[in-house]
Amino acid sequence: MMPAALPMNPVRLAVDLFCRGMRVDPSCDSLPALRRTRAGLGSGFETRLREGPRPLCVNVPVVERFAADSPWVLAPRVGAGESRHVVVNAESGEVHPLWIPDEPAWYGRPTKSSGRAMAEVGTLQGTYLGVYVGGVCGFWSGRGENACGFCTSGLNVGGPARRPVSVAEVVETARAAKEESGVTFVHLNAGYAGESTLDGIYPFVEALKSEVGVLVGVQATPARDLSRYDRLRELGADHLSFCYEFHDPKVLAEVCPGKNHALGQKAYFDALVHCSGLFGRGACSGEIIAGVEPLAKTLEAIEWIASVGAFPTVCIFRPTLGARMEHAQPPAPEDMVVALREAWNACRRHKVPIGLAPNVRVSLIVQVDDAYELIERPSMADRAWRAALAAGRVATRPVFRKRMKARST
Numbered sequence: 001m002m003p004a005a006l007p008m009n010p011v012r013l014a015v016d017l018f019c020r021g022m023r024v025d026p027s028c029d030s031l032p033a034l035r036r037t038r039a040g041l042g043s044g045f046e047t048r049l050r051e052g053p054r055p056l057c058v059n060v061p062v063v064e065r066f067a068a069d070s071p072w073v074l075a076p077r078v079g080a081g082e083s084r085h086v087v088v089n090a091e092s093g094e095v096h097p098l099w100i101p102d103e104p105a106w107y108g109r110p111t112k113s114s115g116r117a118m119a120e121v122g123t124l125q126g127t128y129l130g131v132y133v134g135g136v137c138g139f140w141s142g143r144g145e146n147a148c149g150f151c152t153s154g155l156n157v158g159g160p161a162r163r164p165v166s167v168a169e170v171v172e173t174a175r176a177a178k179e180e181s182g183v184t185f186v187h188l189n190a191g192y193a194g195e196s197t198l199d200g201i202y203p204f205v206e207a208l209k210s211e212v213g214v215l216v217g218v219q220a221t222p223a224r225d226l227s228r229y230d231r232l233r234e235l236g237a238d239h240l241s242f243c244y245e246f247h248d249p250k251v252l253a254e255v256c257p258g259k260n261h262a263l264g265q266k267a268y269f270d271a272l273v274h275c276s277g278l279f280g281r282g283a284c285s286g287e288i289i290a291g292v293e294p295l296a297k298t299l300e301a302i303e304w305i306a307s308v309g310a311f312p313t314v315c316i317f318r319p320t321l322g323a324r325m326e327h328a329q330p331p332a333p334e335d336m337v338v339a340l341r342e343a344w345n346a347c348r349r350h351k352v353p354i355g356l357a358p359n360v361r362v363s364l365i366v367q368v369d370d371a372y373e374l375i376e377r378p379s380m381a382d383r384a385w386r387a388a389l390a391a392g393r394v395a396t397r398p399v400f401r402k403r404m405k406a407r408s409t
């Protein structure tokens with residue numbers, strides 16, 4: 001199924017780096033610190049494989065076991081060139097430019113409200129600000145046996161030694177991120193806190209929309225009482241994502257016992273269908289992990305998500321250190337190319353608009369709009385859909401400008 005002729009363009013390289021990781025040549029110095037946040041996908045180096053107005057941001061695994069065997073090596077550039085670093089394939093000799101953005105000055109700055117460093121409140125994951133809100137996920141209670149097998153959030157965030165972030169801290173950090181790093185989107189995610197999970201998120205959405213003026217996304221376990229989503233809509237939330245992880249219920253039960261037992265797949269499906277109608281086409285996403293269940297199931301998931309007007313967020317499985325699945329193998333890049341190409345095709349077929357929001361470039365995944373570059377020979381329909389999305393980005397600018405205006409001004 002894999003087109004052998006597909007060149008190692010930046011998006012194809014991103015897939016390879018997600019699946020194979022990267023070694024770091026000892027001659028690389030002054031690299032930014034690795035920051036493990038949230039469920040663990042952001043455990044690697046924040047890099048860019050392409051600069052420009054729509055940079056290609058990739059969080060490259062470097063500490064996981066599989067990265068030690070990667071043919072890709074991060075090295076300083078020798079001689080003149082567009083970037084200070086390159087990534088070299090030690091087997092084939094091919095060399096690609098790679099940019100490592102400097103950490104923003106606000107990372108180390110203390111919040112006035114508590115003195116906590118802003119990087120402990122939220123971090124950039126690509127060009128957006130990712131913030132974990134609330135206490136440790138309920139599935140991590142006890143010895144963590146109910147936690148999802150790929151997750152390390154119980155080790156990274158919200159634990160007893162780490163008090164949850166406050167609304168004031170998030171507002172200050174988001175304001176700095178907006179003013180100094182041009183952030184337009186804040187993504188709030190939370191662990192499981194029962195049916196009232198959303199109650200803990202409402203105050204953050206309200207404050208970000210009224211006091212900062214940014215697009216706000218919410219990623220939380222689904223509420224059974226679907227009327228709870230009305231409140232999120234009233235508060236101005238722009239995006240919701242539902243991590244249902246696996247299409248095969250048996251795989252969900254095995255890998256995510258807590259989610260399966262407390263919620264079940266149906267709660268995710270019901271919430272996604274409901275919110276997709278409530279928030280509009282392309283505003284919600286169904287998030288799945290590719291590379292654990294058979295590829296055919298991942299493709300089924302992609303088709304179903306797009307069929308309900310949401311976009312598929314395809315996370316390439318990363319066996320993160322500390323997770324129950326840390327010894328598992330990452331997926332084959334060729335399979336991930338197939339999955340991502342299908343995500344593009346499904347959004348095109350079902351006319352789910354993707355990539356319209358300004359300056360939202362995500363480093364933890366390959367965005368569906370970028371998956372166009374994984375198509376060996378784009379059809380007329382592919383080219384027309386790509387042109388329609390580009391036109392849509394221009395046409396929706398006033399809408400997003402309005403949504404990014406602080407409600408209190």
Ligand code: SF4
Nearest residue numbers: 137147148151153191
């Ligand atoms: S729901 Fe699963 S993935 Fe999310 S924080 Fe809890 S254990 Fe981790």
